[in-house]
Amino acid sequence: MLTISQRGYEMPASPIRKLVPYAEQAKKKGLTVFHLNIGQPDIETPKPVLDAVRHSDFKVLEYSHSAGNESYRKKLVQYYAGKGIDVNHQQIIVTTGGSEAILFGFMACLDPGDEVIIPEPFYANYNGFAVEAGVKVVPITASIETGFALPPIADFEQKITPRTKAIIICNPNNPTGYLYSREELDTLKEIVKKHNLYLFSDEAYREFCYTGTHFSAMQLEGIEDHVLLMDTISKRYSACGGRIGALVTKNQAVLDAVMKFAQARLSPPSFAQIAGEAAIDLPENYFDTIKEEYLKRRDAVVSRLNAMPGVTCPNPGGAFYAVVELPISDSDHFCQWLLESFEHNGATVMMAPATGFYQTPGLGKKEVRIAYVLNEDAIHKAMDCLEAALKVYPGRTL
Amino acid sequence: MLTISQRGYEMPASPIRKLVPYAEQAKKKGLTVFHLNIGQPDIETPKPVLDAVRHSDFKVLEYSHSAGNESYRKKLVQYYAGKGIDVNHQQIIVTTGGSEAILFGFMACLDPGDEVIIPEPFYANYNGFAVEAGVKVVPITASIETGFALPPIADFEQKITPRTKAIIICNPNNPTGYLYSREELDTLKEIVKKHNLYLFSDEAYREFCYTGTHFSAMQLEGIEDHVLLMDTISKRYSACGGRIGALVTKNQAVLDAVMKFAQARLSPPSFAQIAGEAAIDLPENYFDTIKEEYLKRRDAVVSRLNAMPGVTCPNPGGAFYAVVELPISDSDHFCQWLLESFEHNGATVMMAPATGFYQTPGLGKKEVRIAYVLNEDAIHKAMDCLEAALKVYPGRTL
Numbered sequence: 001m002l003t004i005s006q007r008g009y010e011m012p013a014s015p016i017r018k019l020v021p022y023a024e025q026a027k028k029k030g031l032t033v034f035h036l037n038i039g040q041p042d043i044e045t046p047k048p049v050l051d052a053v054r055h056s057d058f059k060v061l062e063y064s065h066s067a068g069n070e071s072y073r074k075k076l077v078q079y080y081a082g083k084g085i086d087v088n089h090q091q092i093i094v095t096t097g098g099s100e101a102i103l104f105g106f107m108a109c110l111d112p113g114d115e116v117i118i119p120e121p122f123y124a125n126y127n128g129f130a131v132e133a134g135v136k137v138v139p140i141t142a143s144i145e146t147g148f149a150l151p152p153i154a155d156f157e158q159k160i161t162p163r164t165k166a167i168i169i170c171n172p173n174n175p176t177g178y179l180y181s182r183e184e185l186d187t188l189k190e191i192v193k194k195h196n197l198y199l200f201s202d203e204a205y206r207e208f209c210y211t212g213t214h215f216s217a218m219q220l221e222g223i224e225d226h227v228l229l230m231d232t233i234s235k236r237y238s239a240c241g242g243r244i245g246a247l248v249t250k251n252q253a254v255l256d257a258v259m260k261f262a263q264a265r266l267s268p269p270s271f272a273q274i275a276g277e278a279a280i281d282l283p284e285n286y287f288d289t290i291k292e293e294y295l296k297r298r299d300a301v302v303s304r305l306n307a308m309p310g311v312t313c314p315n316p317g318g319a320f321y322a323v324v325e326l327p328i329s330d331s332d333h334f335c336q337w338l339l340e341s342f343e344h345n346g347a348t349v350m351m352a353p354a355t356g357f358y359q360t361p362g363l364g365k366k367e368v369r370i371a372y373v374l375n376e377d378a379i380h381k382a383m384d385c386l387e388a389a390l391k392v393y394p395g396r397t398l
Numbered sequence: 399m400l401t402i403s404q405r406g407y408e409m410p411a412s413p414i415r416k417l418v419p420y421a422e423q424a425k426k427k428g429l430t431v432f433h434l435n436i437g438q439p440d441i442e443t444p445k446p447v448l449d450a451v452r453h454s455d456f457k458v459l460e461y462s463h464s465a466g467n468e469s470y471r472k473k474l475v476q477y478y479a480g481k482g483i484d485v486n487h488q489q490i491i492v493t494t495g496g497s498e499a500i501l502f503g504f505m506a507c508l509d510p511g512d513e514v515i516i517p518e519p520f521y522a523n524y525n526g527f528a529v530e531a532g533v534k535v536v537p538i539t540a541s542i543e544t545g546f547a548l549p550p551i552a553d554f555e556q557k558i559t560p561r562t563k564a565i566i567i568c569n570p571n572n573p574t575g576y577l578y579s580r581e582e583l584d585t586l587k588e589i590v591k592k593h594n595l596y597l598f599s600d601e602a603y604r605e606f607c608y609t610g611t612h613f614s615a616m617q618l619e620g621i622e623d624h625v626l627l628m629d630t631i632s633k634r635y636s637a638c639g640g641r642i643g644a645l646v647t648k649n650q651a652v653l654d655a656v657m658k659f660a661q662a663r664l665s666p667p668s669f670a671q672i673a674g675e676a677a678i679d680l681p682e683n684y685f686d687t688i689k690e691e692y693l694k695r696r697d698a699v700v701s702r703l704n705a706m707p708g709v710t711c712p713n714p715g716g717a718f719y720a721v722v723e724l725p726i727s728d729s730d731h732f733c734q735w736l737l738e739s740f741e742h743n744g745a746t747v748m749m750a751p752a753t754g755f756y757q758t759p760g761l762g763k764k765e766v767r768i769a770y771v772l773n774e775d776a777i778h779k780a781m782d783c784l785e786a787a788l789k790v791y792p793g794r795t796l
Contacts (some may be wrong), residue, residue: 002594002623008506008655017464017661045459053669054452061443061639061673066415096494096641099663107530108406112510128662132505134532196400225400241459241668243494243641257406263415264526265497270639271451271669275459 011131015124015356022339023350032347033339034382036370039174039320043238043290045275052278053271064270066262068094068246072273075280076246083206085218085229091250093258094268094276098204098232098245102126105166105228105247106133108257109198114165116200119151121323121357121364123174123202138164139359144325144367147314148176150184156191166198167191172205172214175357175369176323177298177316182215189220199223202230205319207287210295212317224250233272235320237279242272294320297372297379304383305370308390310398322370323354327390327398331355331368334393344388347381409529413522413754420737421748430745431737432780434768437572437718441636441688441771443673450676451669461665465657466492466644470671473678474644481604483616483627489648491656492666492674496602496630496643500524503564503626503645504531506655507596512563514598517549519721519755519762521572521600536562537757542723542765545712546574548582554589564596565589570603570612573755573767574721575696575714580613587618597621600628603717605685608693610715622648631670633718635677640670692718695770695777702781703768706788708796720768721752725788725796729753729766732791742786745779764795 016038023033067073073089080087095101102125110116112134118126120139130137140155142148156167167188172179192199201217217227232245247258298315301322305313310327328334331353338348352371354364372379390396414436421431465471471487478485493499500523508514510532516524518537528535538553540546554565565586570577590597599615615625630643645656660666696713699720703711708725726732729751736746752765770777788794 002596002649004506004651004655005509005512007509008652008658011505011655011658011662013658014464014661040461042458044457050459054454056452058448059442060440061448061637061670063438063638066412096667097664103663107409108402111403111405112532114403125662125664128658132659132662134510198400239459240461241665243665243667251400253402254406257402257409260406260409260411260526261530263412264409264523264530265501266495266523267639267641269494269641269667269670271673272459272667275669 007131012124012127016352019335019339019350022336026339026348030346031343034347034349034374034378034385036372036374036382037350037352039235039371039373040240041235041238041320041373042375043293045238046279046282046286048282049237049239049275049279052274056274061270063267064273066267067259068092068268069273069277072277075277079280080248083216085216087218087248087250091248091255093247093255093262094273095245095247096268097234097243098202098230099125101230101232101245101247102200102202103129103132104258104261105200105230106130106135107261108254109228110135110165113163115161115163116166116168117156117159117164118168120359121175121354122168123170124356126168127359137359141360141363142176144312144314144323148173148178148323150180150187153187153191160195164195164197166200168200168202169217170202170204171217172209172318174205174319175321175354177319177321179209179212179214179317181212185215185217185220189223192226193223197226198228199226200228200230204232204235207236208291208294208320209318210291210298211315214318218248228254233276233279239272239275239279242275243269244272244276294372296376297374300376300379301370301372301383304380308387320372322372323357323367324370325366326368327396328366328393329397330365330395333395335368337393338389342389344385347385349382349385405529410522410525414750417733417737417748420734424737424746428744429741432745432747432772432776432783434770434772434780435748435750437633437769437771438638439633439636439718439771440773441691443636444677444680444684446680447635447637447673447677450672454672459668462668462671464660464665466490466666467671467675470675473675477678478646481614483614485616485646485648489646489653491645491653491660492671493643493645494666495632495641496600496628497523499628499630499643499645500600501527501530502656502659503598503628504528504533505659506652507626508533508563511561513559513561514564514566515554515557515562516566518757519573519752520566521568522754524566525757535757539758539761540574542710542712542721546571546576546721548578548585551585551589558593562593562595564598566598566600567615568600568602569615570607570716572603572717573719573752575717575719577607577610577612577715579610583613583615583618587621590624591621595624596626597624598626598628602630602633605634606689606692606718607716608689608696609713612716616646626652631674631677637670637673637677640673641667642670642674692770694774698774698777699768699770699781702778706785718770720770721755721765722768723764724766725794726764726791727795728763728793731793733766735791736787740787742783745783747780747783
């Protein structure tokens with residue numbers, strides 16, 4: 001018998017995309033589906049960013065440098081300098097989305113059987129890349145009671161083994177929206193220094209901070225060799241389809257190894273590098289408008305949710321997600337039921353069951369992730385649906 | 399000590415790109431460097447293909463479907479039908495270049511420690527993806543005496559172990575230019591059937607056949623579940639920077655597994671999918687012009703090379719490469735010397751030492767790979783350089 005690989009079996013299906021067939025059925029029935037399930041912003045990609053591609057005038061769509069166009073990397077140096085991150089263009093490797101930066105980080109720093117600690121709930125695809133790299137994910141549970149703050153240092157120490165090689169944080173966090181403080185980053189610094197670990201910092205949502213300011217892992221002094229920054233233009237400029245990210249580090253041995261992985265896949269996409277380069281020249285106030293919009297959405301979501309009986313929604317400091325506790329006992333069932341068996345004013349709502357963001361079995365069953373990527377009016381309609389649904393859902397616990 | 403991974407060390411550096419710093423130095427000295435070292439065609443990307451991107455009018459650069467836009471996959475079905483390959487759009491997963499198709503194939507079909515047999519010399523990056531996937535490459539040596547034809551079936555049988563899971567061919571071949579015959583594909587069919595193996599067929603150069611016609615592994619009857627086609631638009635439409643390829647198979651279990659890997663990285667690049675879709679509508683005769691151009695170049699290269707004392711160049715049936723035997727004993731040294739210490743009429747030539755295309759240590763030391771991706775005039779000038787160099791190279795063996 002011809003069989004697929006073991007890792008092909010072990011590879012998790014996307015918890016975010018698995019409900020898609022039910023959403024398609026709901027739409028076929030004529031329902032409006034409010035998509036709060038996926039981090040695809042509705043914000044328009046800035047026109048100058050798209051225009052840079054549309055007005056490009058090269059004749060051959062060539063491979064770029066495996067590390068990305070030098071002109072783009074030099075622009076990124078400027079961008080990072082503006083964020084208080086001091087790097088040169090040789091410390092930046094342009095990747096195919098932030099996804100590839102994560103995979104390259106695993107490949108370059110960890111061997112099969114090595115362990116990576118990740119506070120859960122976490123971005124589900126870390127798991128997928130870990131399976132690809134043969135790396136074992138060791139979760140540390142963050143709690144909704146603290147708004148998903150960094151778990152205590154003792155929890156980390158307890159999980160560290162001789163095979164532990166790295167810690168991943170996503171800051172601000174997908175799926176919780178939690179923004180790590182300077183103090184929490186200092187705590188992480190002590191842990192990685194003491195135990196000689198890498199710190200992978202996924203900062204895809206750096207610009208989306210509503211409460212407090214962003215402090216990057218790249219700004220931690222004294223652990224420069226330990227830190228790998230995983231970045232992407234996807235959310236920042238609403239350019240998810242470009243598939244342009246970056247891996248940034250001052251660790252030369254890691255850069256050399258990552259460069260070999262980058263060479264094997266030849267180059268990152270050329271069109272979107274042009275877009276990414278143009279994006280650096282957007283006016284300073286570009287993010288102000290976007291942030292204002294997201295802030296309104298966040299406030300709408302959080303206040304509506306917390307007004308529902310039995311619902312707890314911490315106030316997220318950044319990104320455009322919230323993990324919310326509902327008066328239910330099986331979030332997978334609830335999210336599917338919303339699409340299959342519920343409607344309110346001709347509409348329903350799609351959310352991501354939080355179970356897919358936890359590694360520890362059994363966690364997240366009362367929680368869902370909400371991505372507030374719709375306009376305020378749509379958000380209110382979606383909240384109306386959810387509120388009505390929680391009154392009639394047969395599996396409600398209130 | 400913070401260390402990188404073992405696979406980071408094992409990962410081979412690109413044999414094609416490692417001479418780049420020497421080429422840069424040569425250019426700084428004012429020399430013209432004829433690049434016969436890399437498969438970056440100078441052919442212009444067809445205007446309608448670039449225009450499709452330039453005239454696109456979406457407002458949000460969104461993620462596409464993880465398997466690629468359905469409209470593009472449906473167009474690809476048409477394209478394949480025109481090549482005698484009968485597939486539906488659900489059997490096609492659009493990838494980020496052919497590179498990702500190869501990696502996904504390894505990931506979905508082989509586990510760490512499993513073995514893949516590849517006739518050598520072979521495309522060097524197969525090695526890189528094998529290291530990433532923890533797969534062991536087992537080479538079978540093809541010989542310049544037979545023009546790099548498929549090695550005898552007995553050679554395969556001898557290398558097959560319980561860990562052997564797949565055979566990779568590149569047809570027509572990079573780096574040798576060899577075009578596998580229908581009979582050779584039938585031989586492969588018998589081997590994979592008998593030993594229950596996957597057959598990965600990299601057909602990036604399908605359109606570039608000068609002697610004989612292309613017969614795809616997808617056309618082999620009775621082993622539909624065994625065959626994975628790795629494809630790309632890079633060479634076909636001179637669109638290397640687009641980073642759009644495809645993995646095509648009728649094996650549903652493999653498709654399901656690959657889909658999970660595809661979901662983890664979210665989506666292939668959106669801009670170049672638009673380009674790829676437009677490319678399917680190019681007029682039928684598009685490839686005739688291109689092929690005519692490459693044929694002239696091939697004939698120029700082959701005749702010039704075989705006229706040089708001690709040089710053997712088989713006549714490649716396809717692609718735009720040739721592996722050539724030279725009267726030298728160390729091709730790495732020779733290629734570096736050409737860039738560092740030689741000039742002829744203000745120019746020199748850059749080629750890829752064939753050592754990087756062999757897995758068996760010690761092979762390829764007398765051989766180089768030439769990519770005939772320059773126009774005829776440049777090719778003649780490059781051949782003038784090579785001819786002059788072989789007369790004065792201190793390491794020559796004639």
